[in-house]
Amino acid sequence: MKRMLQGRDLVSIHDLSKNEIELILTTARKMQTNPRPDLLKGCILASCFFEPSTRTRLSFEAAMHRLGGSVIGFAEGGITSAKKGEALFDAMKIVGSYVDIGVIRHPQEGSARLAADASATPIINAGDGANQHPTQTLLDLYTIQQHLGKIDDLHIALSGDLKHGRTVHSLCLALAHYDVRLYFVSPENLTIPEAITHELKKKGVKFSFHATIDEVIPKVDVLYMSRIQKERFSDSNTETPSGCLLKKKHLERAKKTLRILHALPRLDEIEKSIDTTPFASYFEQAANAVPVRMALLALILGKL
Ligand code: CP
Numbered sequence: 001m002k003r004m005l006q007g008r009d010l011v012s013i014h015d016l017s018k019n020e021i022e023l024i025l026t027t028a029r030k031m032q033t034n035p036r037p038d039l040l041k042g043c044i045l046a047s048c049f050f051e052p053s054t055r056t057r058l059s060f061e062a063a064m065h066r067l068g069g070s071v072i073g074f075a076e077g078g079i080t081s082a083k084k085g086e087a088l089f090d091a092m093k094i095v096g097s098y099v100d101i102g103v104i105r106h107p108q109e110g111s112a113r114l115a116a117d118a119s120a121t122p123i124i125n126a127g128d129g130a131n132q133h134p135t136q137t138l139l140d141l142y143t144i145q146q147h148l149g150k151i152d153d154l155h156i157a158l159s160g161d162l163k164h165g166r167t168v169h170s171l172c173l174a175l176a177h178y179d180v181r182l183y184f185v186s187p188e189n190l191t192i193p194e195a196i197t198h199e200l201k202k203k204g205v206k207f208s209f210h211a212t213i214d215e216v217i218p219k220v221d222v223l224y225m226s227r228i229q230k231e232r233f234s235d236s237n238t239e240t241p242s243g244c245l246l247k248k249k250h251l252e253r254a255k256k257t258l259r260i261l262h263a264l265p266r267l268d269e270i271e272k273s274i275d276t277t278p279f280a281s282y283f284e285q286a287a288n289a290v291p292v293r294m295a296l297l298a299l300i301l302g303k304l
Contacts (some may be wrong), residue, residue, distance in 0.1 A: 006302035009116040011125045013134040013170040018177040025142050027295035027304060028288075039303050040069035046095045046102040047073030048115075049126070050082070053105055055264060056126045056136070059289035060103050060297075067294055072099065077106075092118040101301060104128075107231075122300050130164040130232050136263050137170040139292040143285040144222055147259045152179040157216045159185035160226035160244045160269055162192040164233075167263040168226055172196050175205065182207035183216040187241045190228075212243030218253045225262040225269050225282075246270045251279055261285050 004020060016024075045064040049057050053075075061071045074080055082091060088111060095102055096119025104115045105126040112125030112132075127133040144151055156175065162168050162184055172192065175182065176199055184192050184207060191209065200207055210216050213223070225246060230238040246260070248271050262270060262282040274280050298304045 003302055005296075005299040007122055008300055009123045010134055010296070010300070011112045011116050011123065011128075012132050013137050013173045015134070016174075021138065021141065021174060021177065024138055024292065024295050024299060025145060027299060028138075028142055028292040031291040031294045031298075036067060036298070038068040039298055040064060040067035040301060043069040043101070043301055043303075044099040045069060045071045045073070045297065046099040047071050047075075048092070048095060048102060048104045048106075049073070049075050050077035050080075050104070050106040050111075051127065052076075053126065055286050055289055056105060056133075057103075059286075060124075060126065060135075060293050063290050063293035063297055066290065067298060069100075069297070073103075089114055089118040092123070093120075095119065096121045096123070101297065124296070124300070127166055130166055130169075130229065132170045133166040133263070134170045134174075135289075135293060135296060136167045137174045138296065139285060139288045140167070140171050140224070140261060140263070141174060142288050142292050143261060143281055144259070146284075146288070147281055148221060148257065151175070154178075154221040155181045155183070155219050156222040156224060157183035157185055157210075157213070157220045158192070158224045158226070159213055159246070160240070161190045161228045162186045162226070163190045164229035165226040168224070169193070169196055171224065173199055176200055176203040180205060183210055183220060184208070185210045185213055185216060185244060187211065187243070190241070210243075213246055213250055214243070217250050217258075218255070221255065221258060223254075223258060223260045225260060225266075227262075227265065227267045227269055240267065240269050244269055246274065248273050248277070251277060254279065 092115035109129035109131040
């Protein structure tokens with residue numbers, strides 16, 4: 001079990017078995033109670049963000065610093081030699097030779113796999129276009145376990161832009177390892193891709209489609225909200241569909257133990273007055289990014 005992640009890339013949530021996911025979650029819990037300030041002393045992380053980020057970039061960098069490591073990198077591709085036309089493969093081959101581990105966010109689907117192929121050192125996908133965001137999934141699962149004590153036997157609704165939402169895609173694929181019931185809430189034009197539902201069917205996960213949060217709210221233990229991914233749209237209609245707007249009045253019909261998650265940033269899909277209710281777990285979820293990413297970095301770097 002130990003060192004099973006050493007030297008590995010994390011590009012897709014498929015790269016992790018259920019045992020490996022559980023190892024990361026258990027290690028993150030230990031990190032939260034027993035910080036290890038010198039564990040990654042002497043190690044360098046390359047933080048390569050070709051697309052905007054607040055949480056993912058800063059929590060990866062904070063995680064590395066909290067473990068005594070160092071960080072180099074950039075927060076936008078426009079200040080790198082990509083601007084002069086350098087191929088991503090060449091750039092990541094070089095970056096990989098400077099550091100012990102790299103994190104990449106890029107607007108193109110498949111870019112993280114390309115970077116991992118180019119780099120001799122491990123690469124973690126911090127979001128590749130509308131494809132995947134596997135480390136967000138780890139902190140989503142961590143937060144669900146933290147609040148509900150389990151992942152099995154839960155009814156989980158995912159609402160919003162399920163077509164372009166990479167956090168939704170990775171989370172559904174990870175949930176396929178568990179005994180869960182899923183509810184997809186979106187208009188037809190933003191529905192979950194068939195590649196994901198195909199995988200769920202293969203694993204025997206039950207799911208259904210709904211147009212409004214109202215239809216599912218009394219049944220669910222977790223409501224995973226997502227924003228309209230405006231940056232992935234070619235047309236101009238990027239309003240949140242009315243059925244995917246969560247209002248405080250919805251919560252009158254919710255289980256008392258319901259937890260609302262959101263990878264953030266939030267636009268208008270969660271009414272702000274919900275933030276101070278016991279249902280809102282999204283800010284804690286964002287904070288959990290640091291111990292989860294500490295665990296992941298330490299395990300991939302073979303220090304645990
Ligand atoms: N959750 C998430 O990916 O947020 P950022 O885009 O701010 O990194």
